[in-house]
Amino acid sequence: MKPDAKKKVEFFFICALVVLVISFFAFSIYLSKKEENGEFSFNSFKSGFISFEDCIADYEAFWDFIYTEYPFTEVCERKGADLKKIKDEGHKKIEYSAPIDSQNSYISFYAKLCEDITSRYFTGHLYPVSMRDYEYGMASSDSYFKLYDVDLMNSFYSAKPYYTVNSLIGSGARMVKADIKIIEEGKIAYVRIDSFRKRGYAKEYVQYKKDMKKFFLDTEKYKHIIIDVSHNGGGSVECYDSDILSYNNIGRNIRQKIYFLCSKNKYTELNPSFKNNQIDIKEVPNIKNANTKKNTIALYEEDAASFQELSPGYAPPKDRRYWLLISGKTASAADRLAGLCKASGFATLVGSNTGGLGHNGFYSPIHMMLPKSGLLIKFDLLYGLNSEGYCTDEFGTAPDIYNLPGKDALETCLEEIRKLGEKTNF
Secondary structure: OOHHHHHHHHHHHHHHHHHHHHHHHHHHHHHHHHHHOOOOOHHHHOOOOOOHHHHHHHHHHHHHHHHHOOOOHHHHHHOOOOHHHHHHHHHHHHHHHOOOOOHHHHHHHHHHHHHHHOOOOOHHHOEEOOHHHHHHHHHOOOHHHHHOOHHHHHHHHOOOOOOOOOOOOOOOOOOOOOEEEEEEOOOEEEEEOOOEOOOOOHHHHHHHHHHHHHHHHHOOOOOEEEEEOOOOOOEOOHHHHHHHHHHHOOOOOOEEEEEEEEOOOOOHHHOHHHHHOEEOHHHOOOHHHOOOOOOOEEEEEEEEOOOOOOOOOOOOOOOOEEEEEEOOOOEOHHHHHHHHHHHHOOOEEEEOOOOEOOOOOOOOOEEEEOOOOOOEEEEOOOEEEOOOOOEHHHHOOOOOEEOOOOOOHHHHHHHHHHHHHHHHOO
């Protein structure tokens, strides 16, 4: 090729390149203006299991639920959550990352959102439904399914999404297990249970049942039984009712009456207690402490322990003392156990206020479904009150004896037992 011809080719190539670059930037500016006017979205070029528009629809539905139907909005704000800021920041994250590429990313986004809203306390059991919860809900034919698009829900969970949370309640223990220790032979026995989770752990639960039964048989004549749930984040009520209370409900009346507040909405209208147990709000003890404008309807439930014979002739001392160790990590089913023990006088509570979540109704938690993805969000629909009339999820269940300075719950409990021994020559 002649030099002049070569120069002409290079010139035309450079000109074409400059035109393309200018055109690209001009078109980008044009599309940006269109996006600002809501006529176009860059996200429409992306691919994922859910579109940008559907992400936004889900997000708005979630926040509408938080402000109108989730009963603990005020509690979350009093605990320090800036809901407007959280909502705005979440919206920006969706704009940046939508459409979401997978169900795992989507469920993790909402898990972090629930963490932020509840300051990691998961007030009112607010968090996404896990695969285990979903499978259990399908097996138990959730009465609230009539509110959902079940096909859409099944499609979302067919991907088996998974997420983790950073919680301030519980210990992270995955399954029910009894750690037993004899503190003083023939007198003081101790059992620590860090979780009441049995769902999905059938083998471990069978072992737990055997261990608890043997524990109570071996300590039949002991005067002091210490049950430590200070790191127990909850699980199944059966783990304490069937395997702790029922064996020791001899000549006792282990029961409590729990009061709740709520609003009228599509979820509460399906709740049996809402239908059958409404009362005048003035009948709720210490109602002045409830501190809620959102929840104005009052109702109650009765909670009682079952009874089963441990073995023929099993007869622990009539003056036996039961001690329940609690803390801010004690939550959900473990918190409900604490409330039942306190209300009935079955056990003396030692430690610090629980983390709550255990007094929000027999039929809680339930689920709401995001309308475009099918993701389920778990929540309690009743605003449970403790014996002093305060919201349990805000203040927890208070102990009968607070930790002594510089001592943990077990040390404080043993000090109290020592004091009793001095008085009775025990």
